[in-house]
Amino acid sequence: MRKMKDSGIEWIGSIPANWEVHPVYFYFTERKNKNIFGAEQNLLSLSYGKVIRKNINTVGGLLPESFNTYNIIEANDIVIRPTDLQNDKRSLRTGLCKEHGIITSAYIALKPISGFNVSYVHYLLHTYDIMKVFYNMGNGVRQGLNYSEFSKLMIFIPPIAEQNAIAKYLDNECSEVDALVSDIQHQIEVLEEYKRSVITEAxxxxxxxxxxxRDSGIAWVGDIPAHWITHPLYFYFGVRKNKNALGLGTNLLSLSYGKIIRKDINSNGGLLPESFNTYNIIEKDDIIIRPTDLQNDKRSLRTGIAREHGIITSAYIAMKAIKSVNPEYFHYLLHAYDVMKVFYNMGNGVRQGLNFSEFSRLMVFEPTIEEQNAIVEYLKEKCDEIDLAIAEKKQQIETIEEYKKSLIFEYVTGKKEVQA
Known part of the structure; x- marks a missing residue:
């Protein structure tokens, strides 16, 4: 067993005795090279711990009109996202650049000086990242860090031969782990697609x-049972507008991944307002629609059904049944419309948002109440089965990702040694 020493870094503990400990600035300078003439067009972004390409010609979204303030970076630069440290403690904040390109100047670009394996240091900083080390820098929790502050972070470096061995080993092992995760993620996508088809069919x-x-008369639906009745949505639902004017409602609800969930009204930071007096009071079985940002966000699920009394942002449409129908059936129907991206074609072309008056003109169809109830029971059972299978797959991914994190930690801190 090799000789160890105290690293002097609380969250690391012991490291091999022959490893050196220095601040980041000993190994990196800050790369600042503005794209002032806009000549560089290879747009890069930090996403899920990887520096990836983005389409610079994408219309809308969060891209700026000009990229002249963006930073030109190079292969082997390490990119750090040092912003919003107070509110966002989930995102991965480090990435290794593989190519020449431009990236937002809100990020720190670390330019390696020389004489070490950058891939090893990236793995090390990734470990710091998942251990949430960055959030304790800068004299407490800070909204952001600059290079001067970040560069004081203490890191440790093995001899170059060991750096190379660790980086090569982790590249191989992580590649296998990532391939396995990708395969399981594909299985999840197949299950999700199957679930969508089951709902749409029913x-x-x-x-x-x-x-x-018979022909439904609705282009995206096609044929429906001949005895089903077709009407606009407003025939079955009205809008619920009941402001939380006195602030008495405190059961804060939110639409997340197609479900209405509770949120902590006392949570610090984030996107919560100072007052909830403008929020809407909703009731069990209300259908919630998120009709905002239709032009830019075409991925989010936009429908949900409330399971309880509570308050929700008035930016959403809350619909209450005004006929003797099963709201669950209409929720499933609108979910099917949602995944078919029907809402994006409403309001005379692509619109940033819809109000109830516009949305309620959407044509829907009414089975008999007995059929509505039967369809709901059938879909609850089928969706529960599929959701269980998806949850098991996601748990597999979590287990594998935890293994990957521990693997990287063990080798970049010298707890384990790469065998020759």
Missing amino acids: VTNGLDPDVEM
């Missing part, structure tokens, strides 16, 4: 395979 065709069909 809410548009019903459960009787022998039923007589």
Whole structure:
């Protein structure tokens, strides 16, 4: 067993005795090379711990009109996202650049000086990142860090031969782990697609395979059972507008991944307002629609059904049933419309948002109440089965990701040694 020493870094503990400890600035300078003439067009972004390409010609979204303030970076630069440290403690904040390109100047670009393996240091900083080390820098929790502050971070470096061995070993091992995660993620996507098809089939065709069909008159739906009735949404639902004017409502709800969930109203920071007096009071079985930012965000699920009394942002549309219908059926139907991206074509072309008056003109169809109830029960059972399978796959990914984190930690801190 090799000789160890105290690293002097509390969250690391012991490291091999022949490893050196220095601040980041001993190994890196800050790369500042503004794209002032806008000549560079290879747009890069830090996403899930990787520096990836983005389409510079994308319309809308969060891209600026000009990239002249962006920073030109090079292969082997390490990119750090030092912003919003107080509120966002989940994002991965480090990435290793693989190519020449431009990236937002809100990020720190670390330019290696020489004489060491940059990939090893990236793995080390990744370990610091997942251990949430950056959040304790700068005299307490800070909204952001600059290079001067970040560069004082103490890191440790093995001899160059060991750096190379560690980096090569981790490249190989992490590549295998990432491939396995990618395969499981694909399985999840297949299950999600199957779930969408099960819902769409049930809410548009019903459960009787022998039923007589007719043209629905709705282009994205096609045929429906001949006895189903077609009306605009406002025939079945009205808008619920009940402001939390006195601030008495405190059960804060939010639409997240197609579900209405509780949020902590006392949470510090984040996107919560100072007052909830403008929020809308909603009730169980209300259908919630997020009609905002239709032009830019085409990925989020925009429908949910409330399971309880609470308050939710008035930026959302809250719909209450005004006929004797099963709101769960109409929620499943609108979910099917949602995943078919129907909402994006409403309001005379692509619109930033919709109000209830516009949204309620959407044509929907009404099975008999008995059929509505049967479809809801069928879909609850089928979706529960699929959701369970998806949850198991996600747990597998979490387990594998935890293994990857521990693997990197053990080798970049010298707890384990790469065997020759």
